[in-house]
Amino acid sequence: MTRRPDPWPDPWPAPRARRPVDAVVTLPGSKSLTNRALVLAAIADGPSVVRRALRSRDTTLMAAALTSLGSAVDPDGEDWTVTPGAFDRDASVDCGLAGTVMRFVPPVAGLSTGAVAFDGDPHMRKRPIGEILGALRALGVAVEGDALPFAVRGRGGVPGGTVVVDASASSQFISALLLAGARYDHGVDVRHDGKPVPSLPHIDMTVAMLRAHGVEVDDPLSGGDANRWRVAPGPVRAADHLIEPDLSNAAPFLALAAVSGGTMVVRDWPRATTQAGDALRDILTAMGCEVGFVEEGLRVTGSGTLLGIDVDLHDVGELTPAVAALCALAEAPSHLRGVAHIRGHETDRLAALATELSALGADVTELEDGLSIRPAPLHGGVFHTYADHRMAHAGVILGAAVEDVLVEDVATTGKTFPDFAGFWSGLVPA
Numbered sequence: 001m002t003r004r005p006d007p008w009p010d011p012w013p014a015p016r017a018r019r020p021v022d023a024v025v026t027l028p029g030s031k032s033l034t035n036r037a038l039v040l041a042a043i044a045d046g047p048s049v050v051r052r053a054l055r056s057r058d059t060t061l062m063a064a065a066l067t068s069l070g071s072a073v074d075p076d077g078e079d080w081t082v083t084p085g086a087f088d089r090d091a092s093v094d095c096g097l098a099g100t101v102m103r104f105v106p107p108v109a110g111l112s113t114g115a116v117a118f119d120g121d122p123h124m125r126k127r128p129i130g131e132i133l134g135a136l137r138a139l140g141v142a143v144e145g146d147a148l149p150f151a152v153r154g155r156g157g158v159p160g161g162t163v164v165v166d167a168s169a170s171s172q173f174i175s176a177l178l179l180a181g182a183r184y185d186h187g188v189d190v191r192h193d194g195k196p197v198p199s200l201p202h203i204d205m206t207v208a209m210l211r212a213h214g215v216e217v218d219d220p221l222s223g224g225d226a227n228r229w230r231v232a233p234g235p236v237r238a239a240d241h242l243i244e245p246d247l248s249n250a251a252p253f254l255a256l257a258a259v260s261g262g263t264m265v266v267r268d269w270p271r272a273t274t275q276a277g278d279a280l281r282d283i284l285t286a287m288g289c290e291v292g293f294v295e296e297g298l299r300v301t302g303s304g305t306l307l308g309i310d311v312d313l314h315d316v317g318e319l320t321p322a323v324a325a326l327c328a329l330a331e332a333p334s335h336l337r338g339v340a341h342i343r344g345h346e347t348d349r350l351a352a353l354a355t356e357l358s359a360l361g362a363d364v365t366e367l368e369d370g371l372s373i374r375p376a377p378l379h380g381g382v383f384h385t386y387a388d389h390r391m392a393h394a395g396v397i398l399g400a401a402v403e404d405v406l407v408e409d410v411a412t413t414g415k416t417f418p419d420f421a422g423f424w425s426g427l428v429p430a
Contacts, residue, residue, distance in 0.1 A: 014399020020262030095120030112154030160184025247277025314338030380404025
C-alpha cells in the first residue's frame with residue numbers, strides 16, 4: 001500500500017505551546033479494537049458491523065487483507081460492514097508496518113483453500129513472527145518461510161489442538177492464535193512457556209471480544225491455569241462492535257496538558273476498558289497532574305511541574321515513548337522498567353528513545369529493560385522517528401515544551417491517526 005503524500009514539511013517543526021492549552025478533543029477509534037473486530041467479523045457466521053471503526057493505514061491494510069481472502073469489507077463511512085465469504089482463492093497480503101496484520105491474518109489464512117503470500121514494508125521484515133509460524137505448523141498449517149516474506153498454503157481447515165509458544169516478545173502471539181482458534185477442528189489450547197507475557201491487557205481485550213461473539217474461552221482471569229488460554233471449537237456468532245477511542249493515542253494530547261499547565265478533555269473515555277492506554281490516568285497522576293472523569297470523558301489538568309516517576313510499564317509498553325518524553329521534561333529523575341519487549345516493536349524503541357532524547361540534551365541511560373532519565377536542559381534539533389508513530393508522539397510532546405524541535409517523518413502517525421499533524425497544529429498554534 002502506498003502512503004498518500006504528506007502535506008507537511010519533513011522534518012516538521014513541532015509547534016511550541018507558549019501558553020496553557022485548554023481543549024476538548026474527540027479521538028479516532030482504537031486500532032487494536034478495530035482490527036480484532038474485523039478479524040472476528042470475517043470468520044463469523046453472518047454479517048457484522050464495526051461501528052466508529054478507525055480509518056488509518058493499519059486498519060485499511062487489515063480490511064484489504066481480509067477482502068483478499070474472500071470476505072467483503074465495506075469501509076465506506078464511519079461504520080464498516082463485514083460479510084464473511086469463502087476463503088477459496090490465492091491471495092497476497094500487504095502487512096505494511098501493521099503487526100496485527102502480520103500476526104492475526106496467518107492463522108485465518110490457514111482456513112483458506114488457497115496460497116496466501118505475506119510481505120510488508122522493509123522494516124516489517126525485522127519484526128518477530130517466527131514463533132507464530134512455528135505454532136501454526138504445530139497446529140497443522142502448511143507454512144513456507146520463517147519471516148517476512150512467507151506464505152501460508154491453506155487446506156480448507158486446521159486441525160488445531162495444543163501448542164506451546166514463547167510469547168515473551170509480544171502478546172500478539174497469543175491473541176493471533178486465539179482469534180481464529182474457534183474455527184479450528186479441535187479449537188486451540190495455547191500455553192506460554194518463557195518470561196512473563198507483556199501487554200496482558202491486549203490478551204484480555206481479545207478474550208472479551210471472542211466472548212462477545214459467543215466463543216467459549218478459558219483464561220487465567222476466569223480461573224484457568226496461569227499462562228494458558230483455551231478456545232473451544234464452535235461457531236463464531238456475528239456481532240456488532242462499537243469501537244472505543246484509542247486511549248494510547250490519547251497520550252500526546254493528555255501530555256500536552258501536562259507540559260503546558262493546561263487542561264485536556266478526551267471525549268467518551270470509557271469508565272471500564274481493556275485498553276492499555278487507560279494506565280495513563282495513574283501515570284499522569286503520579287507525575288503531578290489532576291486527573292478525573294467528567295461528563296464528557298476524561299479530564300487532565302497540568303500543574304506546571306512534572307514529577308519524576310519509577311514505574312513498571314511491562315503491561316503497557318506502547319505508552320513508553322510518550323511517558324519517556326514527559327520524564328525528560330520532569331524536575332526529578334525517572335526510571336521506566338519492564339519493557340525489554342518494545343525493542344521488537346516498529347523499531348527498537350529503547351535504543352531509539354535513548355538516542356533521540358540524548359540528542360536533544362537529555363541525560364538518559366539505556367537499560368536492558370528500560371530507561372533511566374535525569375533532569376537536564378533540553379534544546380532543539382531533529383527528532384528521528386524510525387517509521388514509528390509512537391516515536392513521533394514523543395517528538396511532538398518535546399516540541400510543545402522545547403524550542404525548535406523538528407520531527408522527522410511526522411506522517412508515520414497516519415498508522416493510527418490520520419492527519420495527526422494537522423490536528424495537533426490546531427491545538428498548538430505555531
